[in-house]
Amino acid sequence: MAVVFERPHALTDKVFSYCPGCPHGIVHRLVAETIDELGIEDRTIGISPVGCSVTAYDFFACDMVEAAHGRAPAVATGIKRARPDNIVFTYQGDGDLAAIGMAETVHAATRGENITVIFINNAIYGMTGGQMAPTTLPGQITQTTPYGRDVKAAGYPIRVCELLSTLDGVALAQRVTVDSVKHVREAKKAIKRAFENQVNGRGYSIIEVVSACPTNWGLTPSEALCWLRDNMLPYYPLGVYKDAYPEEGGAKK
Amino acid sequence: MAEKVLMKGNEALAEAAICAGCHHFFGYPITPQTELAAYMAKKMPKIGGTYLQAESELASINMVLGAAAAGVRAMTSTSSPGLSLMTEGISYMAGCDLPALIVNVQRGGPGLGGIQPSQADYYQATKATGHGDFQLIVLAPSTVQEMVDMVFLAFELGEKYRMPAMLFSDGLLGQMMEPVVLPEPGDIKTVEKPWAVTGHGGKRKHNIVNSLYLEPNLLEDTVRARYERYAEAQRTEQRCEEFMVDDAEIVLVAYGASSRICRSAVTTARQQGIKAGLIRPITVWPFPNDAIQKAASHAKAFLSVEMSMGQMVDDVRLALNGARPTYFYGRTGGMIPSPAEVLEEIKKIQEGK
Numbered sequence: 001m002a003v004v005f006e007r008p009h010a011l012t013d014k015v016f017s018y019c020p021g022c023p024h025g026i027v028h029r030l031v032a033e034t035i036d037e038l039g040i041e042d043r044t045i046g047i048s049p050v051g052c053s054v055t056a057y058d059f060f061a062c063d064m065v066e067a068a069h070g071r072a073p074a075v076a077t078g079i080k081r082a083r084p085d086n087i088v089f090t091y092q093g094d095g096d097l098a099a100i101g102m103a104e105t106v107h108a109a110t111r112g113e114n115i116t117v118i119f120i121n122n123a124i125y126g127m128t129g130g131q132m133a134p135t136t137l138p139g140q141i142t143q144t145t146p147y148g149r150d151v152k153a154a155g156y157p158i159r160v161c162e163l164l165s166t167l168d169g170v171a172l173a174q175r176v177t178v179d180s181v182k183h184v185r186e187a188k189k190a191i192k193r194a195f196e197n198q199v200n201g202r203g204y205s206i207i208e209v210v211s212a213c214p215t216n217w218g219l220t221p222s223e224a225l226c227w228l229r230d231n232m233l234p235y236y237p238l239g240v241y242k243d244a245y246p247e248e249g250g251a252k253k
Numbered sequence: 254m255a256e257k258v259l260m261k262g263n264e265a266l267a268e269a270a271i272c273a274g275c276h277h278f279f280g281y282p283i284t285p286q287t288e289l290a291a292y293m294a295k296k297m298p299k300i301g302g303t304y305l306q307a308e309s310e311l312a313s314i315n316m317v318l319g320a321a322a323a324g325v326r327a328m329t330s331t332s333s334p335g336l337s338l339m340t341e342g343i344s345y346m347a348g349c350d351l352p353a354l355i356v357n358v359q360r361g362g363p364g365l366g367g368i369q370p371s372q373a374d375y376y377q378a379t380k381a382t383g384h385g386d387f388q389l390i391v392l393a394p395s396t397v398q399e400m401v402d403m404v405f406l407a408f409e410l411g412e413k414y415r416m417p418a419m420l421f422s423d424g425l426l427g428q429m430m431e432p433v434v435l436p437e438p439g440d441i442k443t444v445e446k447p448w449a450v451t452g453h454g455g456k457r458k459h460n461i462v463n464s465l466y467l468e469p470n471l472l473e474d475t476v477r478a479r480y481e482r483y484a485e486a487q488r489t490e491q492r493c494e495e496f497m498v499d500d501a502e503i504v505l506v507a508y509g510a511s512s513r514i515c516r517s518a519v520t521t522a523r524q525q526g527i528k529a530g531l532i533r534p535i536t537v538w539p540f541p542n543d544a545i546q547k548a549a550s551h552a553k554a555f556l557s558v559e560m561s562m563g564q565m566v567d568d569v570r571l572a573l574n575g576a577r578p579t580y581f582y583g584r585t586g587g588m589i590p591s592p593a594e595v596l597e598e599i600k601k602i603q604e605g606k
């Protein structure tokens with residue numbers, strides 16, 4: 001029988017611990033497929049964050065480091081400076097990347113650290129049970145914004161790609177989502193470019209994935225994707241916010 | 254033998270670290286460790302190493318963590334307020350069993366405190382350099398030469414026991430100039446690091462550097478195994494210098510800058526017929542309990558002298574376990590005790606006041 005669909009080599013055989021319908025699994029797969037296609041698993045070092053994907057070190061088959069909450073870009077910097085020939089990526093949630101780790105994020109980006117950042121924006125703190133994130137939408141109900149996010153008291157959500165796109169060190173800042181086959185394909189292409197940039201020594205690349213947290217949004221997986229389309233995408237438009245090497249874009253390989 | 258050169262403590266330490274094969278320095282500016290980082294900034298680019306000025310001490314310690322996880326010798330240097338920010342990363346490094354060098358050139362605290370020399374971070378260095386059950390190797394130099402020698406020792410012990418190691422200095426030692434002999438290149442003792450993340454190269458299962466154990470029994474087992482290594486370090490790595498301790502009736506205990514002051518106070522006391530001596534902890538962790546207990550066989554009293562409100566004195570008392578009276582004398586906030594003040598304390602004890 002012909003094999004038509006396989007687990008990427010860069011994923012271990014550990015079963016994901018994510019909730020049913022959580023897009024973390026899709027994004028893990030896209031990262032692993034990319035690592036396979038570029039043939040870089042043997043020299044890749046991944047960094048898992050504090051958040052739902054904290055145990056990503058069990059799922060990716062490359063060498064892995066688990067970082068403190070928000071510090072993944074600093075840990076990645078240390079690894080990359082020690083081993084410039086290795087491929088280093090971080091995988092971070094919105095609380096990790098844009099709240100507690102914003103300083104590390106901005107400075108890794110402005111230094112043009114030659115790393116790849118996969119950023120999961122699900123507008124909520126998943127792991128701790130659904131508190132407000134820096135990306136929680138105005139009016140969005142969470143455990144810590146029970147009356148909806150009041151921007152007068154809690155401020156406005158942060159658009160990370162837009163913010164980072166002003167920095168000279170950034171090679172690629174692109175926002176994608178994985179709510180449909182078409183979007184999954186685009187996300188894959190973007191993630192692949194973010195890794196290729198690193199292989200080519202282009203500097204900091206970030207792919208923001210607009211994601212969902214059905215569990216803490218209190219929705220079924222399919223309702224969550226509808227909510228994502230109706231609410232997240234208008235506030236977080238998909239697209240390329242910075243591409244310092246556009247001539248290398250498009251469908252390579 | 255290699256030639257003697259006159260160097261500032263902070264710069265000698267930096268040069269020694271490079272000699273020890275540490276080519277990755279991550280730091281954030283703070284007085285009074287400034288010369289150390291400046292020296293690294295000048296030297297590292299010339300030898301193909303990394304000098305990186307991080308955005309904060311939170312970042313710099315986590316960069317050290319990353320580089321250490323990748324298997325290279327890495328270091329940072331800071332002073333007290335910066336060390337406070339690093340405690341998160343240090344706890345993670347201890348939890349990941351990562352060796353690296355952390356230099357604390359102590360200054361007065363709490364808060365922004367001052368920029369003059371101090372020893373008020375002793376509790377932080379030896380009792381709680383972050384959350385959780387863990388220890389660091391903590392080495393306390395008292396001369397510029399020792400700052401050089403201890404850099405090598407810190408890397409070696411850190412790698413042997415898989416612990417972060419701290420060089421516990423202060424503004425006085427950091428700024429002071431003394432003649433030193435720098436080590437010959439090639440004196441580096443390193444160990445294999447099969448646990449490091451280097452890319453698995455298709456040759457082994459993936460390595461994971463991690464401090465998370467969601468199953469409490471696994472976490473307990475890991476911490477207990479780590480504490481067995483700590484116990485081994487406590488058995489075999491206690492280091493101190495004894496000065497006129499053999500027949501001493503009053504034994505001073507002091508490390509780093511304050512030990513230099515105590516040495517002259519002891520010398521003067523002896524000239525005046527008082528049998529004083531000095532135990533100078535070189536490792537403040539593991540604390541030299543054995544030497545203190547041994548001295549208790551002839552000493553009548555102990556006096557801990559510190560540039561703090563009294564922190565190490567607790568360890569002296571714990572070592573003695575009530576066997577002998579233990580006194581404390583200290584100045585704080587950047588004030589340095591004078592030999593005359595210390596002599597006065599010795600005399601008070603002698604006269605039973």
Ligand SMILES: Cc1ncc(C[n+]2csc(CCOP(=O)(O)OP(=O)(O)O)c2C)c(N)n1
Binds near residue numbers: 050051095125127
């Ligand atoms: C220093 C620190 N503060 C707080 C926490 C608790 N904590 C764990 S996960 C988390 C939020 C993670 O949210 P996010 O980054 O959005 O990732 P997600 O869980 O949604 O994937 C928090 C606050 C922690 N582990 N460490």
Ligand code: SF4
Binds near residue numbers: 018019126127213
């Ligand atoms: S809590 Fe939310 S983000 Fe976390 S695994 Fe479940 S669905 Fe995914």
